[in-house]
Amino acid sequence: EAGVTQFPSHSVIEKGQTVTLRCDPISGHDNLYWYRRVMGKEIKFLLHFVKESKQDESGMPNNRFLAERTGGTYSTLKVQPAELEDSGVYFCASSQVSRGNEQFFGPGTRLTVL
C-alpha cells in the first residue's frame, strides 16, 4: 500500500507570506496527525483529526495556523502569515484503530521562513 505522502518536500518563503502544506494519509486511515520539529528539538504534536473532525488541536501554536481535512481524506496545514519561528520540519502521520493505531509517518515538509 502507498505510504503517507506530503507536499511539498521543501518550501522557502519570506516572512509574512502564506504557505499551505498538504498531507495524503494512507487510504482508509481515519486518524491523521500533524507534528512539527524545530531544528534540533523535539517533535511536537500539533493536532489530530478523526475523519474530518478535529479531535485535539491543543498543540497548534497560534491562530496563524489553520488545518483542514475536508471530506476526511487529505489534509492541509496553512500558515498565514508565516513568521521566522515557524521554520522547521512538518510531519504528517496517519493511523487506523483496527490496525493497532500505529502511526505511519510521511517524509515531512521542510519549511524555511526567511
Add this chain to the structure above:
Amino acid sequence: AQSVAQPEDQVNVAEGNPLTVKCTYSVSGNPYLFWYVQYPNRGLQFLLKYITGDNLVKGSYGFEAEFNKSQTSFHLKKPSALVSDSALYFCAVSRGGSYIPTFGRGTSLIVHP
C-alpha cells in the same frame, strides 16, 4: 505532563559492536513507549513499542528495547551494529490509552565501518 529525555545527541559505534541509545521518560500512569527511526530524507519509521507484557520488546531490523519501570527507562539496543543503522532515533511516550506521543529530541547514531 509527560516528557522524554534522550541524553545523548550523538552515539558513535563501530560496525559489529553492540549499540545502546538511551531514553528515560516521565508520565503519569502506565506508559506506552515507542522508538522511531528517521533515515535521511525519509519519514519516521516505527521500530517497536511497549504497551504491556514482557519488558523486553523486539522490533524491526534486529533492534530491541527493555522497559525498566523502576528506572523509567526504555533504552534501545542492538547486539551488532550495521553501517546502515546510521540514522536519527526518536524515543516517545504516551499516557496509557493515548496514542499521541511526546517525543524526545532525537539521537543521531553513527556506525563507523
